[in-house]
Amino acid sequence: MSNWFYVGLGWTIATVALVAYALWVIGRGRALSRRLPPERRRWM
Amino acid sequence: MTSSDAPAGTGSTGTRVLGLVTLAGIALGAYLALVASPQDENMGDAVRLLYLHVPIVTMAYVGCGLCTLASAIYLWKRSEWWDITAAVSAELALVFTALTLVTGMIWGKPTWGTYWVWDPRLTSTAMLGLLLLGYAAIRRLPSEPAVRARRTAIVGLLLVPNVYIVNRSVTWWRSLHQGTTIGLQPKIHDLMFFTLMFDLLVGALVFAWLLIHRWRLAWLEHEIELTELDDAIAERRAEAGVAPPASPSAPHLAMPRTEPTA
Numbered sequence: 001m002s003n004w005f006y007v008g009l010g011w012t013i014a015t016v017a018l019v020a021y022a023l024w025v026i027g028r029g030r031a032l033s034r035r036l037p038p039e040r041r042r043w044m
Numbered sequence: 045m046t047s048s049d050a051p052a053g054t055g056s057t058g059t060r061v062l063g064l065v066t067l068a069g070i071a072l073g074a075y076l077a078l079v080a081s082p083q084d085e086n087m088g089d090a091v092r093l094l095y096l097h098v099p100i101v102t103m104a105y106v107g108c109g110l111c112t113l114a115s116a117i118y119l120w121k122r123s124e125w126w127d128i129t130a131a132v133s134a135e136l137a138l139v140f141t142a143l144t145l146v147t148g149m150i151w152g153k154p155t156w157g158t159y160w161v162w163d164p165r166l167t168s169t170a171m172l173g174l175l176l177l178g179y180a181a182i183r184r185l186p187s188e189p190a191v192r193a194r195r196t197a198i199v200g201l202l203l204v205p206n207v208y209i210v211n212r213s214v215t216w217w218r219s220l221h222q223g224t225t226i227g228l229q230p231k232i233h234d235l236m237f238f239t240l241m242f243d244l245l246v247g248a249l250v251f252a253w254l255l256i257h258r259w260r261l262a263w264l265e266h267e268i269e270l271t272e273l274d275d276a277i278a279e280r281r282a283e284a285g286v287a288p289p290a291s292p293s294a295p296h297l298a299m300p301r302t303e304p305t306a
Contacts, residue, residue: 003089003154007078010093010150014100014143018250021139025257029054032264038050040267 054260062253069246076239084236093151095239099247101144105211106251107137108172108203111179115200118193127193128262130200131183136254137203138176144169156220164213165221172206175199189269 033041077095084091114130117123148166149159160166179199183192214221232240281287 001154003087006150006154007089007092010147011074011078011096013146013150014096017139017143017146018254022254022257025254025261026053026055029257029261029264030052032261032268033051033053036264036267036271040271041050041264 054257054264059253059256062249062256066246066249066253069242069249073239073243073246076235076242081235081239082233087155090151090154091236093147095243097144097147097151098240099244100140100147102244103247103251104137104140104144104172105207106248107133107140108176108207110255111137111200112202112204115197118197119201122190122193124189124193124266127189127197128259128266130197132255132258132262134176134179134183134196134200134203136251136258138173138180140251141169141173141176145173161220163220164217165210165219168206168210168213172203172210175202175206179203 073095077092081092081095083089087094110133111130114126114133118126118130145166148169152161152166153159179196182195182199185192185195187195213219
């Protein structure tokens, strides 16, 4: 296999993994925010 | 804070701006790495994996460093803020260390002819990954928040010494892995050096964006844990016919509550 196969594989796996992790963080953040009253979301 | 201006998730104006800058950086960094920069005379196009691998490794080290620092401050100050910072940094370090191993293995196949060898650098990186998995496991053990924070802080202190072993492994032992490429006098082509530096900057932006969002998520988890504890105590008191205490927050928690500043 050419080097480009490995280059594509490496970039694809890293991108998919980081995007999936970011989406999980954002999705879980939205879900948990709904369970807390506004005065307890206090990092702003 | 009213319900209308309370955040509906972990995002804010600042993180949205940071996210847009990061996305633009990723696009430009990928263009530089995959199109603009030249082939390496030894590695050929496989060098393009290093523009991804090196920033990922660096951010894994940054996550470990941040976790050790936050753990040390937690053991000194006993503040929830530093406990959460340590836990979040360790999780990000685990994600980036796993990606370090995967991208390193993929780079190893065309360069060394094999995905894995028991080389000092690879083995010590795998050991670092196992230590981070151990940290995550201890974090999930059911225990009092203060006990859990103290246990994980002690493990967190071990991360930087481990990173030092990983970093020095190529000089202490005979290794297949290459040594330092970027130092005071870089040994690579100008555009390759620029691409590597630019992608390191993009890696730092990605890490910062993830760190902020993950920290806020950890704070939400922490607040929900406290709310559920308050509710459970109130329920038991009501069942027993005991009047609630003057303070609504859980008084039995050993850790003092501190205001977040992030």
